[in-house]
Amino acid sequence: MTDFEALLSTLDRNRVEYIVVGGAAALAHGSARFTQDLDVVYSRSLENLDRLVAALRELKPYLRGAPPGLPFVWSRETLSHGLNFTLDTSLGPIDLLGEIPGGGTYADLIPSSVELRIFAGATKCLSLEQLIRAKRAAGRPKDMEALAELEALREEASNG
Amino acid sequence: MNDAEGAYRDPVVEAYKKGIDRTLLRANLKLTVAERFRRAMAHARFADELRRAGRELRSQQK
Numbered sequence: 001m002t003d004f005e006a007l008l009s010t011l012d013r014n015r016v017e018y019i020v021v022g023g024a025a026a027l028a029h030g031s032a033r034f035t036q037d038l039d040v041v042y043s044r045s046l047e048n049l050d051r052l053v054a055a056l057r058e059l060k061p062y063l064r065g066a067p068p069g070l071p072f073v074w075s076r077e078t079l080s081h082g083l084n085f086t087l088d089t090s091l092g093p094i095d096l097l098g099e100i101p102g103g104g105t106y107a108d109l110i111p112s113s114v115e116l117r118i119f120a121g122a123t124k125c126l127s128l129e130q131l132i133r134a135k136r137a138a139g140r141p142k143d144m145e146a147l148a149e150l151e152a153l154r155e156e157a158s159n160g
Numbered sequence: 161m162n163d164a165e166g167a168y169r170d171p172v173v174e175a176y177k178k179g180i181d182r183t184l185l186r187a188n189l190k191l192t193v194a195e196r197f198r199r200a201m202a203h204a205r206f207a208d209e210l211r212r213a214g215r216e217l218r219s220q221q222k
Contacts, residue, residue, distance in 0.1 A: 001204040004197045027200055028193045032184035034203060118194045136170075148176035149185070156185050 002092030005119045007038050010091070012121045014055035017043035019113045020125040021100055021134070026146065028116055029128045030153050033146060037093035043106040044098055049076045052096070059089035102137020103130060128154055 004024065011018055020028065023035030042052060053076050061074050064086045072078070079085070083098035099105045103112070103126070112130035116123045126134070128150065135147040188196055 001201065001208055004201060005194075024197075027196055030185055030188040030191075030196065032181065032188055034207070035200065036204065116193050118197065144170075144172050145176045145179075147170075148173045149180055151173060152177055152180050152182060153185055153189075156182060156189060 002036060002038055002094075004038060004092075007089070007091045007094060008119060008123055009121065010055050010059065011040070011052075012123065014051050016051045016055050017045070017048045017106060018052075018124065019106060019109050020116075020123060021097065021103075021109075021131070022095070023146075025126045025131055026150060028118075028125050029131065029150070030156075031146075031149055033149060037095055039095040039097060041097045041100055041103070041106050041109055044080075046076065046080075049079045052079065056087070056089060056094075059091055061087040061089050061094075064088045064093055100134055102134040128157070 008020075018040040020038070021041050022037075022039030023031070023033065024038050026033065027035055042048060053074060057074055063070065063072055066072070079096075085096040087094050087096065099108075103109050109126065109130065110124075112127050112133075113124045114127045116125045132147065132150050132154065135143045135150060191199070
């Protein structure tokens with residue numbers, strides 16, 4: 001189970017630059033769908049990679065689904081040589097995304113993010129409009145139902 | 161999102177919308193964001209407990 005509160009607090013405490021996307025962002029906007037992990041788009045600046053490494057180090061990050069014993073080193077070098085990382089941590093699964101289809105990188109997504117006041121902190125989250133755009137761009141059959149719910153949420157919100 | 165994008169209605173998505181329980185969405189929209197996350201965590205704990213109980217039942221049936 002993902003401890004959303006503790007994970008977000010850990011990222012914020014370490015001043016990591018990230019935007020909540022995916023199922024957790026949908027949850028923030030009112031989705032009733034079950035989500036088991038935290039997906040974030042993170043800034044790829046070297047300073048932010050260092051902050052991310054420091055934030056998650058204590059949570060024993062490891063590649064999700066990989067056999068135990070792989071020589072996985074949690075470091076700035078590892079992050080800089082990859083883009084997207086699906087990790088298990090002691091607080092639950094987290095997906096670190098360098099970019100997303102239909103949205104781009106952290107810098108691209110900043111203008112279409114909103115700030116959530118949550119768990120005594122301020123967390124950036126993809127706006128409902130951008131979330132819909134990203135789901136449409138992904139175009140996967142499994143996203144159709146989620147997309148329908150997001151559009152329904154937009155209709156409900158506009159109906160007041 | 162521009163007007164054309166916003167107005168576009170995908171027939172597949174529209175078909176899925178008919179199956180959505182909007183009462184759940186309306187209830188969620190009345191909660192704060194933190195309450196939504198805390199409720200999700202409670203659901204996840206319940207799901208974990210159901211999985212554990214299912215495993216226990218299957219092991220008893222062997």
